[in-house]
Amino acid sequence: MDDAQVEDFGDTRVSLRSIAIVLGIYLVLAAVLPAADDEVYYWTWSKELQWSYYDHPPMTAVLIYLSTAVFGDSVFGFRVPACVASAVVVYVIGRLTRCRLLMLGVLFSPLFTIGAVMMTPDSPLIMFWALYLLWLVELQQRLAPEAGAEGSGPKPVKITWGWWTLGGIILGCGVLSKYTMGLIVPATFVSLLLSRRRLTDWISGYVYHGIVSAVVASPILIYNIQQGFEPLLFQWKHAAQTTPNALRSMVEFIGVQILLFGTLPFYLFPWVIKRFLSLCQNPRLRACSCLYALPLAFFVYKSTQTRLEGNWALVCFISFWPLAAVWYDSVRASKFWHWSTASAFLPPAIAVVVIFIHLVSPLSIVPVKLDRIHRQFAVDDATAEVARIIQERGEKIPVFADSYQMTSWLRFHGLPAQQVDGATRPSHFTRPPRRLTNVDRAYVVTNLPLSPILTEGFGLPEVVASVPMQIRGVTEGTLNIRLYQKPNRNPVGQPEVP
Known part of the structure; x- marks a missing residue:
């Protein structure tokens, strides 16, 4: 398991040159791929910077704010940080893995193609997780026992406070990106316990970092104190939801991860567990083993308790590829294992190819109702038209939408839209609550009329305009602009019959 036995990925200069090419490709993709609903939602956060947000910590908003200040308020403008973050992660994986076959598989996975340009909290999360992994590898190497003078035993190693400070800053920035970063704390502790150093050699630095x-991530605490800890409670309840079918939930979770990264991360999981202690004898692999196996074991267990979203376990796989390189080095002489390893990447590679083909020339086998890619184009066009109609009417009255997604798109197209509290799940827009009943007249953009409970005190709404959502030439839903007004106002036009 010596590092020298692992195929060299190339020197630093070659790696940086390769990463520059990868970053250039990401920037092109960022300009042509349609924006996702949640990306636009996070863009709205950057227009209202605060300590934290109802759904996630504030790092995503800060990065988008800085990026759009330079590149403008466009889809490309708010995606630049995601492109940089993905390039950094690819660099870290390449530096630690040093295996061309595995790196090609990683590069052609959905996370590092289409997902690489999506600006969500996962973008800074995986970047800071990767940087922390690099930091931990260096820490483990500094802690590794060194041969002293003939028989003198291991030399004492002292880690500077500056190095511990750097690790703390990276960890804090990761927590400011997404709460999932907290899983790295116990995994790091276990890795340090396995370093064969005395506890006194590292415990004070670990606590200090x-x-x-905690200081770096303190904005989250400040915000939650201001909000009565409601945001943290919301996330806790979301993560603690139980599933009635544990087996189905686990199979779905593993299936999604295979589509993202191929079969190797799960095929080799028993191999890593069986050889865990022997892998941990190597400082570099010790850090990788603990940051891969322990979080993944947690997520596999958690998938039997609740239905996990596909992106929750992304961080586990950053640390996997250096371990896979060790395994591959032991079997690479066999043509069977060479081609088996390559074929392990077929599921994500096929998924990427199909998505890109469908993006350029829509595939008829994909039902229109399930076409999420072209739906985003349709939502963008429809909400832009809704914004144009309302702006041309020239009435300075509030605009409401029934979901955070629709509210985000309307804001992206220049309308100061608000989300009706209680219509769908709460969000940043419902803190503080925006109740429709607090105003006398308002436009409401929805597909169907709002519940009478939410429109108490209003008369029947007037449909001002209807904008169809055209997906591949087929109308899938209609955005209706309704004018709600209270009876003491003079009605305009004919009321809508429910």
């Missing part, structure tokens, strides 16, 4: 990270 935790304090530094």
Whole structure:
């Protein structure tokens, strides 16, 4: 398991040159791929910077704010940080893995093609997780026992406070990106326990770097104190939801991960567990083993308790590829294992190819109702038209939507839209609550009329305009602009019959 036995990925200069090419490709993709609903939602956060947000910590908003200040308020403008973050992660994986076959598989996975340009909290999360992994590998190497003078035993190693501070800053920035970063704390502790160093050699630095990270991530605490800890409780309840079918939930979770990364991460999981202690004898592989196996074991267990979203376990796989390189090095002489390893990447590679073909020339086998890619184009066009109609009417009255997604798109197209509290799940827009009943007249953009409970005190609404959502030439839903007004106002036009 010596590092020298692992295929060299190339020197630093070659790696940086390759990463520059990868970054250039990401920037092109960022300009042509349609924006996702949640990306636009996070863009709206950047227009209202605050300590944290109802759904996630504030790092995504800060990065978008900085990026759009330079590149403008466009889809490309708010995606630049995602492109940079993905390029950084690819660099870290390449530096630690040093295996061309595995790196090609990683590069052609959905996460590092289409997903690489999507600006969500996962973008800074995986970047800071990767940087922390690199930091931990260096820490483990500094802690590794060194041969002293003939028989003198291991030399004492002292880690500088500056190095612990750097780790704390990276950890804190990761927590500011997404709460999932917290899983790295116990995994790091286990890796340090396995370093064969005395506890006194590292425990004070470990605690100190935790304090530094807590200070860096303190905006989250400030925000939750202001909100009565409602945001954290919301996330806790969301993560603690139970599933009635544990087996189905676990199979779905593993299936999604295979589509994202191929079969190797799960095929080799028993191999890593069986050889865990022997892998941990190597400082570099010790860090990778703990940051892969422990979080993944947690997520596999968690998938039997609740239905996990496909992106929750992304961080586990950053640390996997250096371990896979060790396994591959032991079987690479066999043509069977060479081609088997290559074929392990077929599921994600096929998925990427199909998505790109469908993007350029829609595939008829994909039902229009399930076409999420072209739906985003349709939502963009429809909400732009809704915004144009309302702006041309020239009435300075509030505009409401029934979901955070629709509210986000309307804001992206220049309308100061608000989300009706209680119509769908709460969001950043419902903190504080935006109740329709607090105003006398308002436009409401929805597909169907709102519940009478939410429109108490209003008369029957007037449909001002209807904008169809055209997906591949087929109308899939209609955005109706309704004018709600209270009876003491003079009605305009004919009321809508429910």
